Amino acid sequence: MNLTNAWNILKDNGFKETSKRNQILELFANDERYLTARDLLDVMQKDYPSMSYDTVYRNLATFVSLGILEETELSGERHFRMQCESDHHHHHFICMDCGKIKEIPVCPMDMLGAALPAYEIANHKFEIYGKCPECK
Amino acid sequence: MNLTNAWNILKDNGFKETSKRNQILELFANDERYLTARDLLDVMQKDYPSMSYDTVYRNLATFVSLGILEETELSGERHFRMQCESDHHHHHFICMDCGKIKEIPVCPMDMLGAALPAYEIANHKFEIYGKCPECK
DNA sequence: AAGGTAAATCGTAATCATTATTATTAGAAA
DNA sequence: TTTCTAATAATAATGATTACGATTTACCTT
CATH class of the missing domain: 3.30.1490 (Dna Ligase; domain 1)
Structure with a gap:
């Protein structure tokens, strides 16, 4: 999954293109690790000091439901990363x-x-x- | 794992025999499901209205560290159950x-x-x- | 380009699970 | 029984996540 694919999926489902959304996706596109909501917020508040948890969590839920991100639970916290490119189950x-x-x-x-x-x-x-x- | 085994392990490690501890263990011995801290508290407060979360969590941590209980994360919550009897990994x-x-x-x-x-x-x-x- | 509308975001408060703190109680060893 | 220390109660604190009313923004229509 890359940025272009992600935006195609979002547009197809009627989601608007916003700068916050784009930056969240860019962070995932450039990081192969699993990230928490806090990880995202810490980075993004440098560019958008007003970024709120609500925005982060709402978009994470959207991305997961559309198959753009995958999610797992690591030591009691939800972690997210870009859906893998590989087409076969692994x-x-x-x-x-x-x-x-x-x-x-x-x-x-x-x-x-x-x-x-x-x-x-x-x-x-x-x-x-x-x-x-x-x-x- | 049964009650007797559990108490042997606890005694061997210098833990005292208390009624709360015993009731927690009895609940697990009689229930093969995974239970949350809240599940335990809800049941136990009928017998011990003063039972507190601290007691539940502290004993759960003890039991897990001694291998009496096993733990897993289900939909964001910690769940516990008696360690299986079977001696081989599964x-x-x-x-x-x-x-x-x-x-x-x-x-x-x-x-x-x-x-x-x-x-x-x-x-x-x-x-x-x-x-x-x-x-x- | 301007206006309208619903989506998206902000700021903040609420909630839920879990952990920490301090005072009190209760096993069990001497 | 006395004493020592672990265990517990009551409550507050923390950290992640969700909720909500007010405001802003994307984007569709005119």
Whole structure:
């Protein structure tokens, strides 16, 4: 996902182009790490001192619902990052030091074909945590 | 994990036997679902109207650190349940309706033997969410 | 270009889960 | 029983997130 794609999706769904929205998206486009609402606010208040939490959270919710951002919960806080480009389902290794991620092409659900008959599976979560080569 | 085991561990580590502690453990022993701090408090305040959050959270932290309870994050809230009896590493299916769990004997890390060389893996999370046969 | 309208934002307060603080109570060892 | 210390109660503080009324802005229409 890049800036252009994101704006196409937003426009298609009737969302207006605002400078705040654009800067939030730019921050994600230039950062492969997972970021919190506070991370965003801290950076953005340099350019827009009046930026409020409401604006940040409202836009994050919009972006997630449109599939522009993906979200996960790390140590009790919601974290966001650009939706991956790769078109096939995958999971993530997340570095607990620098926050960078690495795609894991394997999905454990592939092995569980008939392991849960009678169960209705809605979704699943698989994440690996540790240190990336640079941080080790 | 059962009550007796839990108390053995607590005693071995110098923790005192109190009625609050015992009731918290009994609630977990009789409920296979994941519970929140609020779930516990709501039930326990019937017997102990003066029960406070501090007591609940402090004991939850103790129990988790001693391996009596296990913890996971579900929709932004910390949830707890008795540590499973099974001695070998596994994961969980969690019913989003009734909260009951089912053990999944497969671990995706088994498939990732040399998939992450140079990475230091600290831990991982694999959970499946959906509806159990009774709730479907 | 000007005006109208709904969306977006601001400023701030409220809420919810969790943690911290201080005084008091209660296990359990001597 | 006395004493020591862990455990608890009551309450306040914190931090993330959500809500709300007032204001501003994007953008559509004329």
